[in-house]
Amino acid sequence: MARAGRWPDSWLMECGEWFRQACGSLLDLVLPAQCAGCGATGSPWCPGCAHGLAMCCFPQPRHAPPTPCPAGMPPVVAAGRYAGVLRAALVAVKDDGRTDLRVHLAPLLCAAVEVAGAAYPDAVLVPMPSSRSAVRRRGEASVAELTRRADRLAHRPRGVVPALRPLRRVADQARLGRLARAANLTGAYAVPARFVRTLQGKPVLLVDDVVTTGATLTEGARALRAAGAHVVGAAVVAATERRRDSRRGSSANTGPPG
Numbered sequence: 326m327a328r329a330g331r332w333p334d335s336w337l338m339e340c341g342e343w344f345r346q347a348c349g350s351l352l353d354l355v356l357p358a359q360c361a362g363c364g365a366t367g368s369p370w371c372p373g374c375a376h377g378l379a380m381c382c383f384p385q386p387r388h389a390p391p392t393p394c395p396a397g398m399p400p401v402v403a404a405g406r407y408a409g410v411l412r413a414a415l416v417a418v419k420d421d422g423r424t425d426l427r428v429h430l431a432p433l434l435c436a437a438v439e440v441a442g443a444a445y446p447d448a449v450l451v452p453m454p455s456s457r458s459a460v461r462r463r464g465e466a467s468v469a470e471l472t473r474r475a476d477r478l479a480h481r482p483r484g485v486v487p488a489l490r491p492l493r494r495v496a497d498q499a500r501l502g503r504l505a506r507a508a509n510l511t512g513a514y515a516v517p518a519r520f521v522r523t524l525q526g527k528p529v530l531l532v533d534d535v536v537t538t539g540a541t542l543t544e545g546a547r548a549l550r551a552a553g554a555h556v557v558g559a560a561v562v563a564a565t566e567r568r569r570d571s572r573r574g575s576s577a578n579t580g581p582p583g
């Protein structure tokens with residue numbers, strides 16, 4: 326008898342996605358849908374928020390390096406700024422299980438990948454991994470799922486290689502400052518031996534949902550380089566904007582892990 330542990334991750338994730346969508350459809354029959362952007366009832370994503378999402382995006386995906394930019398940080402391209410309904414949609418997918426909103430986010434990520442990888446048609450996509458506890462909680466690796474969906478929209482899909490693994494538990498990045506985030510993540514990821522041969526000398530684009538301080542992407546790039554990959558850049562849906570705290574004369578990145 327086949328054991329669940331031997332089934333391909335992608336197959337299990339497809340099943341999980343189908344089950345969630347089926348449950349969501351049943352719930353929609355009983356409870357009125359609520360917009361994940363503004364909370365209005367009647368639609369899971371209202372026309373106002375659909376318009377607002379476009380307003381959060383840059384006219385074209387563009388380079389959005391964190392300030393300061395960590396040493397070893399790959400050049401990163403973002404589709405928009407981490408604010409308003411774009412932020413609401415990303416949070417709803419990650420924290421509220423609103424996987425239905427990926428349909429709105431995947432085209433943005435696809436466009437960012439296109440710009441980030443324009444000079445590297447052979448680069449494959451490596452999504453930043455979710456923590457083991459997040460995968461248990463959500464039943465899936467959120468960024469990997471979004472990356473697969475975005476790649477399916479591409480004119481020439483590049484292929485998604487989920488080669489990064491968390492080596493250990495890391496503290497919740499959202500509660501940490503810039504330097505603490507970098508220290509928290511040092512040595513946090515590795516590439517399992519079975520992916521090393523695939524990635525040797527291979528151009529790679531890292532993919533994440535949000536870039537904040539760049540600590541996550543920098544650590545991901547370090548692990549991939551250590552495995553012999555050629556990290557050519559990174560693509561994200563949204564980039565946080567650095568705000569200056571005038572009272573303390575210091576600046577802070579606000580936002581999620583990243």
Ligand SMILES: [Zn+2]
Binds near residue numbers: 361362364365370375
């Ligand atoms: Zn709305």
